[in-house]
Amino acid sequence: MKLTDTQIQDLYTFTRKHYVEYYDVQTELVDHLANDIEAIWEEKPELSFEKARDISFKKFGIYGFMDVVEEKQRQLSKRYLKIILRFVKEWFKLPKIILTACLVWLFYEVQSFNHAFYIYATIYFCIISFEFIKMFQSRKKITRKQKTTGKKWMLENIILAQGVGNLALILFYMVDFSLPNNHNFLELSQTNRVFCASILVLTIIIAHVTVHVIPNKAEELLEEQYPEYKLV
Structure with a gap:
């Protein structure tokens, strides 16, 4: 039957x-x-x-159904991280790796400025703020779309809103981890100074990928996950 x-x-x-x-x-x-x-x-x-x-x-x-929803959330969050890594890896291939190396060198040199700590902190603050702004904008977009189509997709929510917000929190902890406690980069070892510059560049790359690259490819990524998505 x-x-x-x-x-x-x-x-x-x-x-x-x-x-x-x-x-x-x-x-x-x-x-x-x-x-x-x-x-x-x-x-x-x-x-x-x-x-x-x-x-x-x-x-x-x-x-x-809560256990099923939570398990699906874990699965798609892992998929989202793999998507991020896929696009971040492109920055470590020619020709983008040259730009990446130049940025690391640039921020390494910035450390010799008197207000280097505040320059770094301001950049981090702007990145994290932009991530949260993007998250709220995307949530409004998803809500409007849901009212039109009557459908809401978990991976879409992770790509455009939830994942961006969670990543912003991770980046916040990266700030605390990478900036010197004494506010003076010049008292750090050469290795640590390069590390601080590298973390800032990595943060910029991740932010670019999450708020620009992936959202622009969202339709393509969602159609890969959901064949029926293109029919919506």
């Missing part, structure tokens, strides 16, 4: 009522529920759709 289209839509509504807001996760759960309901009907064909649905849902445990 197969589910009707109306029953499939009811399962989508059911997942939304149980706090699954992302269409891609809803679809996975609907597929699982539909297959399980059909299996239940093979053993107990007299059960109503609602009864079979509730039996299937109880198999998810006391937390319902």
Whole structure:
């Protein structure tokens, strides 16, 4: 006994009522529920759709769909990090590696300025602020799009908003880790000074990748993950 289209839509509504807001996760759960309901009907064909649905849902445990959502979040967050690494690696290949080396040298030389610490801190502050601004702008864009299409995608949210915000927090800790406690770069060893300059350049590259490169390729990346995304 197969589910009707109306029953499939009811399962989508059911997942939304149980706090699954992302269409891609809803679809996975609907597929699982539909297959399980059909299996239940093979053993107990007299059960109503609602009864079979509730039996299937109880198999998810006391937390319902939350474990599935969290696991999907972990999977796609890992995928997002791999996407970042993929584009960051391009900066360590010709010809971009030449620009990267020049930037490291430039910020190494900046350390000899009287106010070098504040120059570094200002750059970090601007980068992190821009990341958060981009995150809020993207969230508004996603909300508007969801109202138009009725669908929200988890990877899209990670690429355009959530991942950017989390990365901004990571970059904040990189600031604290890389800047000298005594505010004086010249008291550091040569190795540490090069390290500080390299961390700043890496931060700039990561920021460029997360707020410019990846969002511009978001459609392509989402179509790779979700073949049905291009139909939206």
